[in-house]
Amino acid sequence: MFRSLPFCLIMGLALGLYGQATNSVSPRSLVLVPALVEEAPGKIAYGLSAGDFLVKDNGIEQRVQLDPEAEMRPISLLVLIQTGHNAAAQFHKFSHLDALLDSILVHPEDQVALVTFDGTPHLVRGFAADSDDTASALSSIGPGNAEAALFDAVHLAVRAFKGVPDENRRVVLLIADGHDHGSNLSDTASLIRDVSASDLSIYSLCYSPSHRDFLGTLRSLNPLAMTASLMQRNAADALAQLTGGDFYRFDSEKEFEDRVLEIANHIHNAYSLEFRPSNPQPGFHSLQVALRNVRANVVAARSGYWLLPSSPSKGAGGVQ
Secondary structure, eight states: OGGGSOHHHHHHHHHHTTTOOOTTSOOOSSEEEEEEEEEETTEEOOOOOGGGEEEEETTEEOOOEEOTTGGGSOEEEEEEEEOSTTGGGGGGGGTTHHHHGGGTOOSTTOEEEEEEESSSEEEEEEEEOOHHHHHHHHHTOOOOOSOBOHHHHHHHHHHHGGGSOTTSEEEEEEEEOSSOBOOSSOOHHHHHHHHHTTTEEEEEEEOOOOOOOOOGGGGGTOHHHHHHHHHHHOHHHHHHHHHTOEEEEOSSHHHHHHHHHHHHHHHHHOEEEEEOOSSOOSEEEEEEEEESSOSOEEEEEOOEEEEOOOBTTTBSOSOO
8 A cells, every 4th residue: 555655755754753663673872884895896805993994874973893793693584585476486596595594594593584475474483593494494485475565574574583682693684576565564664764773684685677776875865765765666675775785686596596605705794883873863864884095895884774762761772
């Protein structure tokens, strides 16, 4: 029903939600900013310090530090797979996904969950570390109906992380055509708010023939409006850019396997920046991440976050 709303009304909803909290996310005082840096295409840049990064929050430079324990933190990985809207024709391309997940899940305390979606999202398996159970859950996936409620499914994914330990890194692996087809419970504004108020990093693997859209310098004009606009054109790409993950396309089983291995490399080699906002105003904050005097490029970084109002009873949550 929300797909038919005009863009101006969508942005009105977004502004109306400014600063409002939901039960699925928690307020926080520490903002996490994953950032992938490459010296050249495909060549990770190692050895950078916090002082090499320039991070701006709504255009204002922040004092950032690197999380020294980021590499040691367990990963909570949620695999989100589209089964509806002609997705079944793609199933054979990721039939070996269970084995590929081993490249991401290398810590003994890593855990994985599985959500599928057609017209309705389904929590197939909650977070657990049993690899045999993961393989069984993936093998049970079957074709869905004619719809694919991507927005509803991502909202379910956000809620699924509610019981995950605070110190775990939260990663979503989205396998879909990249567009919403029939969400009834979620709209663009609430999705942007809830995803950017969490600490998820979404990596999108898409088989849709649509081209990638770029926010580019338009972020500086109205970041929230541009994110909402991109969400309508290519939701998978928008979610990846917003959360500091990345967006990939695949056309064959080999390309899918290569992309998953690339994602694993990025997850384990991204810098984990953090800062306390100098202006903790509730609502959407745009982020710009760059380097100081370093011959390298930031190829992926969180582009925004949503700061929720502090709760007198709970204090700042999300990160210690």
